Amino acid sequence: MISSSESGTSLVRFGTSSVVTFPDPTSGLTWQVTPTGGKMHTPAAWSHCSNLELAGGGWRLPTIGELRTLIRGCPATDDGGTCNVDDDCLCSSCTDAFPICNCPEYKGPAEGGCYWPDEMEGDCDWNLSSSWMEDNATYNWLVNFSNGGIFYDIMAGVGPEHARCVR
Numbered sequence: 001m002i003s004s005s006e007s008g009t010s011l012v013r014f015g016t017s018s019v020v021t022f023p024d025p026t027s028g029l030t031w032q033v034t035p036t037g038g039k040m041h042t043p044a045a046w047s048h049c050s051n052l053e054l055a056g057g058g059w060r061l062p063t064i065g066e067l068r069t070l071i072r073g074c075p076a077t078d079d080g081g082t083c084n085v086d087d088d089c090l091c092s093s094c095t096d097a098f099p100i101c102n103c104p105e106y107k108g109p110a111e112g113g114c115y116w117p118d119e120m121e122g123d124c125d126w127n128l129s130s131s132w133m134e135d136n137a138t139y140n141w142l143v144n145f146s147n148g149g150i151f152y153d154i155m156a157g158v159g160p161e162h163a164r165c166v167r
Contacts, residue, residue: 021054029167031166036048040161046060049163062129064129067143077143077148090132102147103149105147106147114145126144128140
């Protein structure tokens with residue numbers, strides 16, 4: 001294991017070139033740098049994260065509030081932004097003003113226009129959370145890192161999405 005400091009954050013490297021975890025100084029959470037396991041539906045994502053042995057294990061699927069802390073460069077959905085969806089507001093009414101819950105596509109500050117920290121890798125698109133909509137538990141909350149958007153979809157939805165695990 002090699003530890004280094006880049007752009008004010010501590011990156012944990014295993015081997016000589018593969019960064020696998022990102023300790024986020026803004027949230028205190030440690031994230032998978034690149035999601036593993038391919039795209040999946042939410043129930044499979046819960047299992048995948050809890051059984052993930054990457055860098056010592058202890059992983060879980062993040063809540064929408066936790067996943068939201070990874071958004072960078074979108075004032076509406078950055079942690080504390082004007083979009084109301086977070087761990088304390090999980091009803092459909094939290095997105096009554098949908099345009100405030102995203103930004104222009106692929107205009108984020110990270111490589112490829114992603115709205116996440118520079119240290120993140122993988123497809124810049126939908127990531128699952130463990131949070132479900134309080135007024136309709138068949139839906140769960142997701143973050144789309146291509147537009148910094150926070151949205152909901154059917155839990156066993158139309159298409160599977162990425163599970164970026166946290167601990």
